[in-house]
Amino acid sequence: MPAPRKFTREQLQAAALNLVDTQGLAGLTMRNLATELGTGAMTIYNYVDGREGLEELVAAAVMSQARWTETGEDWATQVAAIAEGMWWAVRAHPHAIPLILTRRSSDAATLAPAEALLRALSHSGRSGRDLLIAFRTVSGYISGFAQAELTSPLSAATPEVVTERIAALPADRFPKLIEIATVAADSDPREEFRAGLQLILAGLHA
Amino acid sequence: MPAPRKFTREQLQAAALNLVDTQGLAGLTMRNLATELGTGAMTIYNYVDGREGLEELVAAAVMSQARWTETGEDWATQVAAIAEGMWWAVRAHPHAIPLILTRRSSDAATLAPAEALLRALSHSGRSGRDLLIAFRTVSGYISGFAQAELTSPLSAATPEVVTERIAALPADRFPKLIEIATVAADSDPREEFRAGLQLILAGLHA
DNA sequence: ACCTGAACACCGTTCAAGT
DNA sequence: ACCTGAACACCGTTCAAGT
Secondary structure (H helix, E strand, C coil): CCCCCCCCHHHHHHHHHHHHHHHCHHHCCHHHHHHHHCCCHHHHHHCCCHHHHHHHHHHHHHHCCCCCCCCCCCHHHHHHHHHHHHHHHHHCCHHHHHHHHHCCCCCHHHHHHHHHHHHHHHCCCCCHHHHHHHHHHHHHHHHHHHHHHHHCCCCCCCHHHHHHHHHCCCCCCCHHHHHHHHHHHCCCHHHHHHHHHHHHHHHHHC | CCCCCCCCHHHHHHHHHHHHHHHCHHHCCHHHHHHHHCCCHHHHHHCCCHHHHHHHHHHHHHHCCCCCCCCCCCHHHHHHHHHHHHHHHHHCCHHHHHHHHHCCCCCHHHHHHHHHHHHHHHCCCCCHHHHHHHHHHHHHHHHHHHHHHHHCCCCCCCHHHHHHHHHCCCCCCCHHHHHHHHHHHCCCHHHHHHHHHHHHHHHHHC
16 A cells, blocks of 8 residues: 555545444445545555455554553552543444454554553563553453444344343343343443453552 | 354354364355355355354353363452363464454343353352452453464464574563573473463462 | 345446446 | 446345245
């Protein structure tokens, strides 16, 4: 993909992400994006490597928006800050989550949060294999949590649907599932995210 | 979806999963599945609620294959057994992972592993909100790890591609990423999965 | 009640022609 | 070097007609 002229990569990212946010994943189409930008569909191919490249573009657009503050405190606090920043960015674009879970681009803006997370984790004294494991655990938790919030059996567009779906389950076979479903119905996702992360950080301290 | 006659749901699941395993996600098509079964495309609609229902069918097929043994030991050992069983099932069908991450059906066979995991976790003495958080953390870890193995910046079809992609990064901006990439190149995924899970279990013990 | 072919409104992408 | 329309080979799905 050579450097093109009619649009910038940022323009493409913004238009594509806007398409996903407003019309859902089904709205992300070569033709749709092209007309949004006022060109023919084939023009997009000058900026992006086919459909897959288009999806990577959106995923990168989301991840590059992750923000956090350098706390200067202990490594665990810093890890929590970065993790929450990444999660928050993902959460702001729910329709894009399947792309973020599935495609992963390797441009600098996308990798920056990962590197920051690694650096913070390395201040726990880990390196090599231990650092890799710690990293996989935390970043797995971030995307896993985002995905769970979106598509777990406990989540849906409306709480009514959840209650209804859970009520349809045979109560004798799924008692625990029903128990936590009622708890999940009115819980604060941010509090939950933090609490789960603290669990992992406690494990990292041990 | 009323009960149909020409095929069973299991036949549909097997054929659809086989399609995904052999041809990848792009091979999962109404028309493809139909000709595989020797019918017209429209017949599939008697068994499944559109394209989305077809994807749920595949996700359910994978998750229902999770197996584990009742250890009878402490709750942490049991949690680890179930978690590893779920991860192993997912891992056996790499092409289906995007569907598992994205679609979630609520039939009994799919929910059984989740309920088992909840029961094991409840033996740590947790219930209500604490149980919910523990569950989200562990199941987030499972799918997050599976996804990371498939699509992280550190993974690719061949190790050469990873090394090449990492080598393309500016070494001064991403030192830690480069460090763990070389470690990840020759590591045993199963050992890694277990080690990360132990991290979480340690946190659950605290 | 289930099955199914034809037809419709879309896709991504190749190709060839433009500047 | 970048742009772009026409054309091709696909999709999912509606509809109407079958049994």
